[in-house]
Amino acid sequence: MKKIIPITLVSFLATSSVALACDKAQEHNTIQYTTQAETTVKSDSILVQVTGYATTTLQDQNNIQKQISDEVNNIVKADWKVRNVEQNTSNSGALNITVQLQARISQKDLNSLQKALENQKASGKKLVVQVLDYNPPAKAIQAAKQKLMIKIFKDTQKYLDDFNKETNNTYTIQSIKYNDTTNSYRPRNTVMYMKAGASNEMDSAGNNNPVAVSQDINIRANVTFMEK
Structure with missing residues (x-):
């Protein structure tokens, strides 16, 4: 029986079928069979992107980038990474800056972030949050596949x-x-997440509980034994 477990743990289910074959083209007899192992990787975090828009001067561009990063991190403490920075100069000579930050956060933190950005005051900059992915991290999926092969x-x-x-x-x-x-996969509970993320008037008490998204992993192997 498969068991759904957190991404830090992996459970295995192995089945096998055996077929005996005599390879006449070789000097030795061989036995060939197939086996498989399965597991489920569970994720309760969400990959989000916060885009900051600001207008500043050339001399103050580094400072405004830091302000955007600090403001996002003050709302939700996470391992925010700067993924992209774009800038262009307007006809008036002002510098328009766009900064994109990404991190994996919980549903509760996403709710807090959305609420804070809905209530942000005019300050020469604007922050916008976007949900990128509900699936388990690629690193966790690859680790699960390696464990299955082992x-x-x-x-x-x-x-x-x-x-x-x-x-x-x-x-x-x-x-x-x-x-x-591994079959083509569509995340479970994505619609539930999207509703929570798209609502302008969220019930924070009702949306704080994370809805886990999981992905089934399956590795098959063709095994050949050779007689010495």
Whole structure:
């Protein structure tokens, strides 16, 4: 049975089927079979982007960029990264600056950020928040896939040891070919998130509880044993 778990943990489900084949083109007999391992990666964070727009002077451009970053971080403490900075000069000589910051934050923090930006006062700059992705981080997905491949390899070694003991044979692992069979995925609960993010009058008490989004990961492997 699959088990939904946080991204820091991984559970495995492995199944296998076996087919015996005698490779006449080779000197040694071979055994080929397929096996698979599955897990579910869960995410309760959201990738968001805050874009800051400001008009300033050439001499004050660095200061205004810092002000935008500090203001966003004061609203929600997170690992904000500057992804892009654009600037152009107007006909009047003023400098228009656009700064884009990105971070992964919780649903509760997103609600706080949206509420703060809805109530921001005119100050020569404007902040706008945009939700980019509800899916688990790519890093967590790749880590889960690697763990599944390690799981398959260890299970294959154990299966081979047991097979040789039970059949009094001396097969060895000739090859393991992995195949990522993760299906095309559409995040669960995305609509619920979007409603919370799009509402102009949010019920903060009702939207603070995170709605987890999860992604199923599946790795298959074609295994070949070779008789010594």
